[in-house]
Amino acid sequence: MTPQSEAELAEIIARAKGPLAIKGGGTRGVSGAGDALSVAGLSGVTLYEPGALTLVVEAGTPVEKVQALLAEENQRLAFEPMDHRGLLGTDGAPTMGGVFAANVAGPRRIQCGAARDFLLGVRFVDGRGDILSNGGRVMKNVTGYDLVKLMAGAHGTLGVLSEVSLKVLPQAEACATVTVQVSDLERAVLAMSKALGSPYDVTGAAFDLDQEAVHIRVEGFDASVRYRVEALTTELSIFGEVTVSLGEGAAFWESIRDVAAFHDRMGDVWRISVKPSDAVALAPRLEAEGLLFDWGGGLLWALVPQGTDLRARMTVPGHATLVRASTETMAKLGRFQPQPAALAAISAGLRQQFDPRSILNPGLMG
Structure with missing residues (x-):
């Protein structure tokens, strides 16, 4: 219909x-x-x-x-x-x-x-x-x-x-990406946190574990971007070698946005939201075949073997959403993180008010 x-x-x-x-x-x-x-x-x-x-x-x-x-x-x-x-x-x-x-x-x-x-x-x-x-x-x-x-x-x-x-x-007049070579996740989170805590209005902070690189995005008027990039280069150099890319960041940040690194790789994909500081302890426990970090380390994309229950490996507060998996795995594990009892009761009450016949995407969110 x-x-x-x-x-x-x-x-x-x-x-x-x-x-x-x-x-x-x-x-x-x-x-x-x-x-x-x-x-x-x-x-x-x-x-x-x-x-x-x-x-x-x-x-x-x-x-x-x-x-x-x-x-x-x-x-x-x-x-x-x-x-x-x-x-x-x-x-x-x-x-x-x-x-x-x-x-x-x-x-x-x-x-x-x-x-x-x-x-x-x-x-x-x-x-x-x-x-x-x-x-x-x-x-x-x-x-x-x-x-x-x-x-x-x-x-x-x-x-x-x-x-x-x-x-x-x-639309921003200019865009630049500051890249810092960092091999250690803890230092990567520290580098992203420093950039996000700076006065330089960062609009992107991601870490590619495979490439051992932290990427920081700055956008705005051209003169302002150049000033902020120079300042960030100085401040982030304590974490590793720094390089700067000016003016051609759209496609690169789209690849981060769309998790392009996992497009042609087999396995289930999970989206995990945690505090950036908790990501450091959580990441090795996931035993993932691929990990990407966005939002300063607060968003983890994990590639794991088919059928893996990553929620069972969660040792810190957070939400794990199963984004890509077989129909059987999706049915067994569920797409969304189960809600705590109190929140689940509120959600059920809202659904009862707005959809008393339970006909709109029933069962999708619990």
Whole structure:
């Protein structure tokens, strides 16, 4: 089922007799049980005010279309959503609704926040088939209960997004990457922490264990970038040899964003969120065949043999999400980290309020 309007979407949900598997672009391989319901037919830009840095789009609008539109005005999606297609071997086109339903963000999250932090308003259809809206279309008109951020990251279990209003930001004039050769994970985390704790407005901090290299990104006006790069080069030289790349960082940081190092390698892929200081003790316990560190060490991407339960090896507080695995492993281990009892009760209560018939991606998030 692919409704062509919000009203048709609401009618389909209201008349549904069983579970519905909500689908955006189908690029992340995340779907609940039931009849497929795609929002791809809800596509288009309904409002764009470059001067106000605001954009309103229907949920099925392809991310690539939005990025092309913003580029014409020298603007961007600052939270740089990850493209999962290379890692998962999927096709289709990522959609704006899918990005916010999963709260997808890339390396720049450490500086500007997650996708949810750019949401101004949403329209969605709940499990009863009612059309609801919350927030506003411009930054000065955001009022009411914050259902906006509640919908971000709910993966369609509370409602099906039909429209999103969001803030955009100007494109940076210049970009530079400072690379430090560091072979030791503990020193790598210290180097990233020093960069992030500096006054130089770092927008990316990643560590490639295979290449033994810490990468620090700086963006902004050209003169400012050059000044900050010079200062960071001096401060980070205590950790290892420093090199600088000016002006050609987009493709490199996209490869970090999309975990390109694991695209052509066999095995399951886990996404683990922990405190950067805890990553040092946790990493060797994972016994992974490949490890990548983003967000200053707070985000670990781990490549492990098929069927490995990394949650059983978690010795520090955090969340482990199974991103790529066989259907059997996914069914056995579950995609998402089990919630503590108190939080699970709150989540169940919210689902009962928004989806009393339990038809929207049932079982997807517990």
